[in-house]
Amino acid sequence: MSFEILKKHKTFDGHTIFCEHSSESTKTKMKFSAFLPKEIGELDSAIIWLSGLTCNEENFITKAGAQNHLKESRTMIICPDTSPRGVGVSGEDDSYDFGSGAGFYVNASTDGYKENYQMYDYILRDIVSLLKEDFKVKNISITGHSMGGHGALVLGLRNPEVFSSISAFSPIVNPMNCPWGNKALSGYLGEDKEKWIIYDACSLIESGARHENRILIDQGLADEFFEKELLTANFENICSEVSQSLRVHYREGYDHSYFFISSYIEAHIDFHLSYLK
């Protein structure tokens, strides 16, 4: 076992666990939470949940109510932390939208950040290996919220052979063209925008990336970040142009919070279970 269980709580006849392991990608200890509806050995698949800005491994697993919808399945859900923590790089803790709690699921190349902020590889290598080797699952899908929805789209579109299906809540679909994305991509990758393309879901589709299965997105229409940061229509338009199958549900009155996520997580879980079977 290459991870340590820090806390374990029986939940819906399965277990919610809070864990720590060593990451080769970030060269740090990293924390994650998970819900296992069955024991290891009886699980057959996993959903990776990528959280948004300011979150850590605790938010989703305590707030979304996902356990209730996975309790009858053989599918676990795993929720990694959103960045390395406490690596001592200058500026790391200065803002909510860059540095700790804001890894943006990229492999940083800028001085100071390139040593540890390798969150794309952390998910694709460390977490996927952990799921296959330690949790013994065969198939994996990916989803997330906001910055984590961006991560799910980018990781899923670049690695369709690894991820059976992709969904997202309120994703940042076009970070090259929004303030959050500009700050993060310039800070982690530098000013050469050619290097940003592989971390921008719209640009990836434009460059030919595809997933064979329909992508599912839920977006609240009362989301305070909808127009300035999320730019959902840009992804809809490019997917439509190139016939990438996509379903976007716009939800009247819903905001950017976990109350929105909890209202539709069952539909996203059912969507992934249909591909993971």
Next chain:
Amino acid sequence: MSFEILKKHKTFDGHTIFCEHSSESTKTKMKFSAFLPKEIGELDSAIIWLSGLTCNEENFITKAGAQNHLKESRTMIICPDTSPRGVGVSGEDDSYDFGSGAGFYVNASTDGYKENYQMYDYILRDIVSLLKEDFKVKNISITGHSMGGHGALVLGLRNPEVFSSISAFSPIVNPMNCPWGNKALSGYLGEDKEKWIIYDACSLIESGARHENRILIDQGLADEFFEKELLTANFENICSEVSQSLRVHYREGYDHSYFFISSYIEAHIDFHLSYLK
């Protein structure tokens, strides 16, 4: 409207709200959260959730997943804070199990606390009035966790004409005989144990208090406070002696956390809905 909505989040086609109002009992502003599956005017009943030590109005409504199980009903759930806050009495913030976050649902009579720590009256008068007058509900049931389970049992047994049904998760059933209870009751009421009896569920049953409907309790067997603080068997024994109808589910492997509550909240909601109809 005698309350102010501070935050409002659409949830399962209803609304989760965070509010503030002025309490006549505590002579302070008090906060509460609630989930309204329907608009005011379309609601017919309410469940009061009383939280445990260290909690405020946020814990249950964000962690328990209750909204999902009330979404089809005309029953709201309201979650009051667990004490007045910031009233400036000496010792108020010194420990997790006394003072702020630990009002114990009693009317304090000791110097310093008697002015504001009137949590029994706050629930019975202010919250019940708020529900009937502002939220326009007819019938009310009561439940809670740990210290809040104690509160639900005491308020429900002393006011069976007000509360249609009573349930509790991991309740402190016999505060006169456990460390948490001794500290709180002596601190809020003084050393005369005659004054403690009306805040002790076991003593209330012994003194003749009854509820016409079966009381429901869920208790985890891996709960770290089970043997020293909760004393569930004392309540079972006294109810059995006097034929107060009671159902206790002991749950193998479950602890004192919200992961336990989330696993069985649906059963408690269904229990209350059956009496609120």
